[in-house]
Amino acid sequence: MDLHAALSLGLPLGIGVAAIGSGIGLGLIGQGAMQAIGRQPEATAKIQLAMIIIAALAEALTIYAFVTMFLLKGKI
Amino acid sequence: MRGRAVTDMGLEFLARVRNTSTWLGGVIALMAATYAHPLVGLAFGAGVLWSLVNLQLLERAIVPLFGPARGTPEGTRRVGIALLGMLFLFAAGAVLLALLSPTALVSGFMLPLAVIVVKAATLILLDSRAWGGIVNHRWRAGLAALALAIVTWFALGALTNAGSQPAEHATVAPGESAGHATVAPGEGAGHATVAPGEGAGHATAEPEGEASEEKEEGFTNIIALLAGAFPHAAWAHFLEHYEILVFSLLIALILLVVAFLASRNPQLIPSGLQNGVEMVVEGLSGFFISIIGPKQGPRFVPFLGTLFIYILSMNLFGLIPFMHSPTASLNVTVALALTVFVYVQFIGFKELGPLGWLDHMLGSPRDLTGWLLAPIMLPIHILGELAKPISLSCRLFGNIFGEDMLLVAFASLGVTMLPFQQIPFGIPMHALFFPLALLGSALQAMVFTVLTSIYILLMLPHEHHDEHGHEAGAQHAH
Numbered sequence: 001m002d003l004h005a006a007l008s009l010g011l012p013l014g015i016g017v018a019a020i021g022s023g024i025g026l027g028l029i030g031q032g033a034m035q036a037i038g039r040q041p042e043a044t045a046k047i048q049l050a051m052i053i054i055a056a057l058a059e060a061l062t063i064y065a066f067v068t069m070f071l072l073k074g075k076i
Numbered sequence: 077m078r079g080r081a082v083t084d085m086g087l088e089f090l091a092r093v094r095n096t097s098t099w100l101g102g103v104i105a106l107m108a109a110t111y112a113h114p115l116v117g118l119a120f121g122a123g124v125l126w127s128l129v130n131l132q133l134l135e136r137a138i139v140p141l142f143g144p145a146r147g148t149p150e151g152t153r154r155v156g157i158a159l160l161g162m163l164f165l166f167a168a169g170a171v172l173l174a175l176l177s178p179t180a181l182v183s184g185f186m187l188p189l190a191v192i193v194v195k196a197a198t199l200i201l202l203d204s205r206a207w208g209g210i211v212n213h214r215w216r217a218g219l220a221a222l223a224l225a226i227v228t229w230f231a232l233g234a235l236t237n238a239g240s241q242p243a244e245h246a247t248v249a250p251g252e253s254a255g256h257a258t259v260a261p262g263e264g265a266g267h268a269t270v271a272p273g274e275g276a277g278h279a280t281a282e283p284e285g286e287a288s289e290e291k292e293e294g295f296t297n298i299i300a301l302l303a304g305a306f307p308h309a310a311w312a313h314f315l316e317h318y319e320i321l322v323f324s325l326l327i328a329l330i331l332l333v334v335a336f337l338a339s340r341n342p343q344l345i346p347s348g349l350q351n352g353v354e355m356v357v358e359g360l361s362g363f364f365i366s367i368i369g370p371k372q373g374p375r376f377v378p379f380l381g382t383l384f385i386y387i388l389s390m391n392l393f394g395l396i397p398f399m400h401s402p403t404a405s406l407n408v409t410v411a412l413a414l415t416v417f418v419y420v421q422f423i424g425f426k427e428l429g430p431l432g433w434l435d436h437m438l439g440s441p442r443d444l445t446g447w448l449l450a451p452i453m454l455p456i457h458i459l460g461e462l463a464k465p466i467s468l469s470c471r472l473f474g475n476i477f478g479e480d481m482l483l484v485a486f487a488s489l490g491v492t493m494l495p496f497q498q499i500p501f502g503i504p505m506h507a508l509f510f511p512l513a514l515l516g517s518a519l520q521a522m523v524f525t526v527l528t529s530i531y532i533l534l535m536l537p538h539e540h541h542d543e544h545g546h547e548a549g550a551q552h553a554h
Contacts, residue, residue, distance in 0.1 A: 011111065015323075020471065031373050049526065052519065052522065052523065052526070053526055053527065053530070054201075055521035056519075056520075056527070059471075060467055060470070060471045060474075063470060063474030063475060063478070064470055064474070066474045066478055067406075067470050067473065067474045070477070
């Protein structure tokens, strides 16, 4: 397997794997936030803010994979 | 003026002609710029514009001559202004004829006249008895519409087939795999096309003449169009090279103008633009103060609010046709993140003092364990501080760039869905993802600024707050 084949196989796969992790993380974040809002609806605004920040942090991991793909795409 | 125009049948007809010609001319000019040469599209658009202005001036000149304002000084003045305008218009027309391709200019000039003829013909047709006979019966109307659609389909196919054979540019690459070229331009016209997500490198990298630099794929924007239209002009190259800077400065300029207009004549009871801007500013101010705290918060609202509005505008700018999101480039996001980094460190130095800043970096050691852990905490904190700008910039860039790529991919998919008739139309598949892009743009702007405000919050002195809870902590800040 040469570099081209490895890259063209690995880049999409890498994004997919990163997306799996981010997806699980986002699901857990959403679950926690929904439960918290359900228990304490008056704190919705605060919970939502924290949820969005943590969701952005979790989502960033996939974005890093995405950026890496675009950095390495020129070598294919 | 407008009230009379609505009552007057002829003027209303002219207004409708104007609307139709504007839309039609814009669409045809875009198509010409995409499928033929950008210059042809430019010339066609200029021709339509010239003709429309000509019609408008004619109307301006004729209405006072025959309307109720006839003979009054006001009417005479209007006629004079219109005639003067026509003089300038003819001079501009001569310049345009010398500069641009005359064929496209003349056909653009003919378009409003053609619209007038077609509209008049349809008016006559709509009043006629035969038309009424067709339309009033449901089955007959449906059959007629079906026949019309079929005839249009085949006529269009034959027309575009015939048109695309002799012209060496403007070939719609037929029936290739979906990822591949939608439009393979000839020379020169190089990057002025909707380049598809993948395989665009192979599709557009073929121009033989100039070995142009690597152009990232995306929707074509106004600067790329200009650069394609004037491939040998130095200013076009300059613009294309600094395209992102030009767009971000343009956005800054727009925001400046809006802010200036909104605050130029402040009223106690605001209305219109001032009202909207005040709403935005108050909302942002309340939002950031709720994060940082009522004591320290107001100081940082200008910086954070500016950041938010600027990033949001830059994110949304790419959704406007022929514009480009500056934040879809790593250069802009790194610049923003570096600004935030420097600002946060500056806040730390100013608020905590050099020793306090070092203390913060050491993890605020207060007991033996803390001092023992300090050598480990220092590199961790430094790495953490350095990671902040990287993550901020990469997140913003990745999200906006990915969003644009998604739109491009689906737009090119929509274009390649109808390859069998060689019709230069597509299905706007990407329209489904516009709401997603809007949401993502707003969310990413918010995430960037909220994280910035949290970094600022972490840098502010806050050690003694913990036992008092939030309200006491906010009170304690001075």
